[in-house]
Amino acid sequence: MFGFSIDLPVRKEWKNVDLLRTSVQTCFSAVFQDLNGCDALSMITGELLENAMKYGSWDDTTYTVFRLKIEGTTETATVTVQNPIVVDSDDVKKLFATVEWIASFDQPIEAYRARLREIAGRDGSNTDSQLGLVRVAYEGGASLKATLEGDSVIVSAQLDL
Amino acid sequence: MEDLVVGDLTVAVSTSDAIIICRWTGRSVEREAELALEPFFDNLLEAAGETRSIDMHFEALAHFNSSTISTLIVFIQAARRKKVPLTLHYDESLKWQRLSFDALRMFQRNDELFSLTATTNE
Numbered sequence: 001m002f003g004f005s006i007d008l009p010v011r012k013e014w015k016n017v018d019l020l021r022t023s024v025q026t027c028f029s030a031v032f033q034d035l036n037g038c039d040a041l042s043m044i045t046g047e048l049l050e051n052a053m054k055y056g057s058w059d060d061t062t063y064t065v066f067r068l069k070i071e072g073t074t075e076t077a078t079v080t081v082q083n084p085i086v087v088d089s090d091d092v093k094k095l096f097a098t099v100e101w102i103a104s105f106d107q108p109i110e111a112y113r114a115r116l117r118e119i120a121g122r123d124g125s126n127t128d129s130q131l132g133l134v135r136v137a138y139e140g141g142a143s144l145k146a147t148l149e150g151d152s153v154i155v156s157a158q159l160d161l
Numbered sequence: 162m163e164d165l166v167v168g169d170l171t172v173a174v175s176t177s178d179a180i181i182i183c184r185w186t187g188r189s190v191e192r193e194a195e196l197a198l199e200p201f202f203d204n205l206l207e208a209a210g211e212t213r214s215i216d217m218h219f220e221a222l223a224h225f226n227s228s229t230i231s232t233l234i235v236f237i238q239a240a241r242r243k244k245v246p247l248t249l250h251y252d253e254s255l256k257w258q259r260l261s262f263d264a265l266r267m268f269q270r271n272d273e274l275f276s277l278t279a280t281t282n283e
Contacts (some may be wrong), residue, residue, distance in 0.1 A: 018190045046190070050227070120237070
């Protein structure tokens with residue numbers, strides 16, 4: 001049966017987001033004919049890694065806690081990022097609230113538009129837009145799940161290929 | 162106006178009497194995209210003044226992150242406030258561009274201040 005799996009620890013330097021995102025793009029372009037699916041996989045990889053680096057807890061942790069995993073078949077793929085967090089921190093609460101908020105919409109595009117509207121209504125500079133996960137759901141067509149495991153959070157995005 | 166070069170992103174600028182054209186190439190992947198893009202956008206609006214429109218071409222852009230999208234939305238609002246006509250061009254044969262830019266149609270109004278143009282490079 002056709003299947004694939006990538007599982008690797010990640011160092012938390014920001015440049016690694018794009019290194020891994022472009023690697024995923026290149027790698028899956030060699031596997032799948034549908035380049036749109038490769039774009040979606042690489043975008044999801046990038047956004048989940050960015051989220052982990054922005055909102056994870058990076059004090060006194062080893063790189064092995066930060067992992068990227070991509071697995072799937074010809075039909076579906078799941079991108080999973082595990083990163084260290086401070087349990088009960090505002091960032092973690094916000095993460096779970098965002099996943100729940102996205103799921104409350106009938107269609108991901110409604111959540112995406114709602115977030116765009118919110119960003120447009122803000123005064124001044126764009127900071128902490130919280131758009132990444134919504135983009136994963138809308139543009140990536142992925143269903144999101146977040147779970148806690150000890151002092152880390154596991155965020156996974158499953159999409160049909 | 163000078164081109165913007167940030168990491169793997171280049172925005173090439175050409176200016177005429179009536180229009181400023183910006184061509185985006187590479188990848189926009191900065192952690193805080195607004196730090197580089199907002200000053201550039203501010204300069205663009207100043208250069209446009211009351212006489213020029215702005216055309217932004219994204220067709221050759223390989224990727225942008227959500228931080229870039231957010232910054233772009235803030236720019237769309239700023240251009241409208243200053244009454245600078247803004248058109249974004251994208252490649253609809255690329256699904257990611259189609260989805261990203263189609264969603265921005267919600268910012269179109271019944272005026273000529275903001276529009277989206279889909280092209281195809283297929």
